[in-house]
Amino acid sequence: MTGGRKLLGHVALLLPPFGWLTVFYLGSLFALLLSAFWQVDSMSGEILHEWTLDNFRILATDSTYRVIAERTIGIAVLVTITDIILAWPLAYVIARKVGPRMKLVLLVLVALPLWSSMLARIYSWRLILGHDGVLNWFLRTAGLPEQSFAFTNVALWIVFTYLWLPFMLMPLVSALERIPASLPDAAGDMGATPFQTFRTVIFPLAIPGMAAGSVFTFAVTLGEYVTPMLVGGAGSEFIGNVVYSNVGVSGNIPFAAAYSMILLVVVGAYMLLARRFGAFDGA
Amino acid sequence: MTDESSLHAPAVSLTALTKSYGHGKPVLKGIDLTIRRGEFFTMLGPSGSGKTTTLRLIGGFELPDSGEVFLGGDKVTSLPPYRRDVNTMFQDYALFPHMSLQDNVAYGMKIRGVGKAERSERATKALAMVHLEAVGDRRPSQLSGGQRQRVALARALVNEPSLILLDEPLGALDLKLRREMQVELKNIQKQTGITFVYVTHDQEEALSMSDRIAVFSEGVIEQIGTPEELYERPASGFVARFIGSSNILHENGREILLRPEDIRLEQQDYALASHEDGLPGLVQEISYLGPVTRCRVTGADGDTGVTAMVPSRQARGLSENMAVRAVWSKESAYPLSS
Numbered sequence: 113m114t115g116g117r118k119l120l121g122h123v124a125l126l127l128p129p130f131g132w133l134t135v136f137y138l139g140s141l142f143a144l145l146l147s148a149f150w151q152v153d154s155m156s157g158e159i160l161h162e163w164t165l166d167n168f169r170i171l172a173t174d175s176t177y178r179v180i181a182e183r184t185i186g187i188a189v190l191v192t193i194t195d196i197i198l199a200w201p202l203a204y205v206i207a208r209k210v211g212p213r214m215k216l217v218l219l220v221l222v223a224l225p226l227w228s229s230m231l232a233r234i235y236s237w238r239l240i241l242g243h244d245g246v247l248n249w250f251l252r253t254a255g256l257p258e259q260s261f262a263f264t265n266v267a268l269w270i271v272f273t274y275l276w277l278p279f280m281l282m283p284l285v286s287a288l289e290r291i292p293a294s295l296p297d298a299a300g301d302m303g304a305t306p307f308q309t310f311r312t313v314i315f316p317l318a319i320p321g322m323a324a325g326s327v328f329t330f331a332v333t334l335g336e337y338v339t340p341m342l343v344g345g346a347g348s349e350f351i352g353n354v355v356y357s358n359v360g361v362s363g364n365i366p367f368a369a370a371y372s373m374i375l376l377v378v379v380g381a382y383m384l385l386a387r388r389f390g391a392f393d394g395a
Numbered sequence: 396m397t398d399e400s401s402l403h404a405p406a407v408s409l410t411a412l413t414k415s416y417g418h419g420k421p422v423l424k425g426i427d428l429t430i431r432r433g434e435f436f437t438m439l440g441p442s443g444s445g446k447t448t449t450l451r452l453i454g455g456f457e458l459p460d461s462g463e464v465f466l467g468g469d470k471v472t473s474l475p476p477y478r479r480d481v482n483t484m485f486q487d488y489a490l491f492p493h494m495s496l497q498d499n500v501a502y503g504m505k506i507r508g509v510g511k512a513e514r515s516e517r518a519t520k521a522l523a524m525v526h527l528e529a530v531g532d533r534r535p536s537q538l539s540g541g542q543r544q545r546v547a548l549a550r551a552l553v554n555e556p557s558l559i560l561l562d563e564p565l566g567a568l569d570l571k572l573r574r575e576m577q578v579e580l581k582n583i584q585k586q587t588g589i590t591f592v593y594v595t596h597d598q599e600e601a602l603s604m605s606d607r608i609a610v611f612s613e614g615v616i617e618q619i620g621t622p623e624e625l626y627e628r629p630a631s632g633f634v635a636r637f638i639g640s641s642n643i644l645h646e647n648g649r650e651i652l653l654r655p656e657d658i659r660l661e662q663q664d665y666a667l668a669s670h671e672d673g674l675p676g677l678v679q680e681i682s683y684l685g686p687v688t689r690c691r692v693t694g695a696d697g698d699t700g701v702t703a704m705v706p707s708r709q710a711r712g713l714s715e716n717m718a719v720r721a722v723w724s725k726e727s728a729y730p731l732s733s
Contacts, residue, residue, distance in 0.1 A: 300455075
């Protein structure tokens, strides 16, 4: 009697979010999947609801799309690795070396940029990296050769690395905080030098934190299209940019859907990998 | 290392160690201590008395502000833990969660480059010593508290150090398991002959396991001695109160220690024998504890009082508010030096 009412209560609680997810999220994913197998009539520009693998055939054979996919994935990997390297020293200091007050100050400083618009931050990088930008002014003053990163893949790499660094840093800090101080003590106690302790105890135990951070640095970079538009150059298109122009400019939604499916498969495979490394444990 | 003097040097020697944390609050105010080879040595004291800090200074996890640490005759004061021939059993066991029990136990050997075959053989043997050889491939998270504690012990033993430090290793176990492990730890210490330095705040545990005990209070050592010495001839009121239960009587400005088990309660008000001291009073509280019964007797003035532990068979006639006389022999009253 009461058990049945309890169950009913649970169902009532779960129904709205569950329904929302089913209709709007899974529903649109399913629509995306379907439309990837349709095509556009080249004369009228209307979508023909006839099953075809043409979209995937073009993606597989036209090297332009392969290059764009490789660039997207390549830069996402590079950004992830760079963010891991940059996040480690700071995360280590925040998690294990400073007192609670200093920790708070540092964490606020890390989070501070997130309070401003992402667009403003991307634009500010144009001002830094541009030909007459702050960086070149600095290099000139220091008597060093000028750089020409603006509107290249290097600029893209730098800006992405900057944008997602806090998202790598935070989970890494919390992973390091969860390691009891007695574990490195025990390693040292059994003869491990500080470097051996890092390699055999601290680094392996921080892997879930890095995996959680990489969900942002890798998966979010993969889907980006604003940053390549603003700081990338002619040869910096991402999958997202192709999808964007196919939806907005040429109105070829089936082709955009097909390319999106590839992105989804990569992200899905990546999430499974990240879960294996404990990205979604605890926290 | 091999010269004659170091062979006979004590396992641990601490001279004038001081240490303070943070805002200059001293934790250790000058610790002098010598621990002999093969000894089961306990550092006993309430929390904050400096016993764990002393242990961490021996292990090398902290550096003293002043004073020296010698291990087996060698000065190691400023050496890091990985350069000291010491292994520690940590309070939280500090097992590596990402390694199997076998790998946990073999960790120190792997670090020092011991071959794989020897490593696995010795780790298995050490796990067998604590009856866990069958579950060597499990992770620490799959074990009970008592089992984790055994793995931590195996991990400390397997490297055959000259000294093992134990930081309240039984603190998290329930009473029954605690008793079992006390016996087992003591047996393993005897078998291996390794010097054990044991930190606890449990005086009963300290008395039952130790060859010698150092009693810590507020950063100094109050007394070092065998369990019997500490119980029967405490050097200060602090030691007398901390170890066992005690009655402290004041007589001509001196403190007299009287153990509750040395007090008898006379129910007839007959004349006091000349060789006995006594306190006439009323029974205020009776607690039956099984083999003994604890009675609180308050004197006529209402201020002085003693607690007696009477064998339960002899306490049958007692009831609350009964007039009795608490008596004890002169020899059992131990004057404390102030």
